[in-house]
Amino acid sequence: MRKVTEDDVLQYYLPLVQRECKHAYKGLDWEDRVAEGNLALLHAIRTYRTKHGYFKEYAASEIRRIMQAQNGKAWSSRRLDSRFSLDAFSGISTGIGAAYLDDSIVDVTWFMESLAEMDKIVVCMLMEGMSIDSISDKLVISQSQVQGVIEDLKQKLLEYFGDSVE
Structure with missing residues (x-):
């Protein structure tokens, strides 16, 4: 009997990762969402214990939790970039010394x-x-x-x- 590897589990749950990432976490590009989702799934594989209940539910919750954090970082990075962009202000005089909006x-x-x-x-x-x-x-x-x-x-x-x- 063949042993189930992490790669097998990652392949099996790829549709779950794609479903979780499809319409959410738009701070990241699609490829980045799937890559981060796979890393979150890998984390779930390595941290899963039977006390967590069904693996699929645990994996989905870990994917959501980690993806939400990664998405927040991506949006923060974008906001920081836009603060230094000349396009971020409607005019130079209104932008200088004004709070970012x-x-x-x-x-x-x-x-x-x-x-x-x-x-x-x-x-x-x-x-x-x-x-x-x-x-x-x-x-x-x-x-x-x-x-x-x-x-x-x-x-x-x-x-x-x-x-x-x-």
């Missing part, structure tokens, strides 16, 4: 503040990586209601940000 953060903050309470809760749960099933269970509403909130959010997002949303 990231317009995307302001837009997202305003958008979030415009949402109903249920919408905000669902957005936060989605950002934490929760599935529709988990959100439904936690909020004690049907999965179709959660899906309806998500569809409404998509529509509001398109209306608010227009064509700049991918």
Whole structure:
């Protein structure tokens, strides 16, 4: 009987890594997301203990945790780069001595503040990586209601940000 290697596990769980990285962690390019996701999976392989429960759930949570940290570093790096760019300011006189302001953060903050309470809760749960099933269970509403909130959010997002949303 052949022994299962780390490479075998990495290959087997590649679809999980790709699924976790597909629509999230946009601070990183796709190839970087997959590479970081594979490193996170490797970390999960090496740190997994049976007390953690099912390996797939443990691996997914480790991938999310590590990817969130790597994504934060990538966005921080980009913000730092933009602070030193002449394009970061609307004009030299307004930029000198003024606090740095990231317009995307302001837009997202305003958008979030415009949402109903249920919408905000669902957005936060989605950002934490929760599935529709988990959100439904936690909020004690049907999965179709959660899906309806998500569809409404998509529509509001398109209306608010227009064509700049991918």
